Amino acid sequence: MSRLRLPSLNALRAFEAAARHVTLARAAEELHVTHGAVSRQIRLLEEELGETLFLRDGRGKALNPRGHLLAGRLHEIFADLAQAIDDFRQDDVMQPLSISCEPTLCLKMLIRDLGALKRETGLDVKLFAAGGPVDFARDRIDLAIRRDDFPIPNDLYVHPLADEATGPVLSPRMADDRPVSDFRRLPQLHSMTRPDAWRDWFRRTGVRPVRAKREIFEHFYLALEAAQAGHGVALASVYMAAGDIAAGLLVAPRRFVPDGTRYVCLSREPFDRDPRRRLFASWLARRMERLSRAFVGDDSERDDSGARS
Structure with missing residues (x-):
């Protein structure tokens, strides 16, 4: 069975962090990259998906309804992924x-x-x-x-x-x-x-x-x-x-x-x-x-x- 080609994981992480922190600067700080790098990753993700995720106005960036939907799902997925990795690392240590x-x-x-x-x-x-x-x-x-x-x-x-x-x-x-x-x-x-x-x-x-x-x-x-x-x-x-x-x-x-x-x-x-x-x-x-x-x-x-x- 063929699998759907997924966007870049780095692009998805950048978008999820930006959506959670609201500002690109705080997302860049969390990911240990530059403000410009976060902006580029989000632009690449929008190009990959074929639609915009933010409402652009003179005051900065805000999520549009489709962006809100994707950000919520990605937040859950990254949380599950972090838990899966933590569980894997603890596999050889039986908890009380x-x-x-x-x-x-x-x-x-x-x-x-x-x-x-x-x-x-x-x-x-x-x-x-x-x-x-x-x-x-x-x-x-x-x-x-x-x-x-x-x-x-x-x-x-x-x-x-x-x-x-x-x-x-x-x-x-x-x-x-x-x-x-x-x-x-x-x-x-x-x-x-x-x-x-x-x-x-x-x-x-x-x-x-x-x-x-x-x-x-x-x-x-x-x-x-x-x-x-x-x-x-x-x-x-x-x-x-x-x-x-x-x-x-x-x-x-x-x-x-x-x-x-x-x-x-x-x-x-x-x-x-x-x-x-x-x-x-x-x-x-x-x-x-x-x-x-x-x-x-x-x-x-x-x-x-x-x-x-």
Whole structure:
């Protein structure tokens, strides 16, 4: 297909600058050429197009209606061209991702893994702790990490991360010399953000609950801190507790079991259109899968009565 012969790029630039600055002198200053050079380029462009672009009168030059139309379009085109060149120059430097993450997951897992993320992917991220529904435009974020315990809007793109799994955790000191089944008689540490977590865990595992003191905390991470301090036993997400278990700050008397929900990575744009989003979501999914393999599974321990405990 033959292409239309375009006027000189220098002529188009000279005209756009002159139209924007109104005076040829300021256009010449911007382009680092002489006043006469700008005038010649504009004259060449008018000859190429076969029509005038300025109204010439004794007071100087002013754009005619056709000149106004061309100047507006050229302004947009040169702005797009400048952005394209800037984007090209930045192609080899991945910009940071802004990520909203549920607070306890952010504090207990993601922040601790930022070094590994940088080493393994080269990505930099900015983390914001938040939970529940997300407003991408208002919060100015690229991705959101959430548990799918609320309706996810149909216009968002979803990258599955890992099934949620929970289990009891307590301090090593409280666990010393204590039978496995005895954790049920310790004070139970509850979170207001997941008020039914203990009840669901007992139901899913078949473990019989016993009467125990209850303490309620506003957030999951407060319950985990209380467990570390020896205030009782908390029911924790495997992804939130794994780091503290590995560090010897918590022990898990039982395996973690799936609770029927999962973690997902949400985006307003398709993951395939942005290598950073795809890279981060895939990396995090693999990270969580490794934790799941290490801690999640069947627990066949039985209590003293012979029933599954």
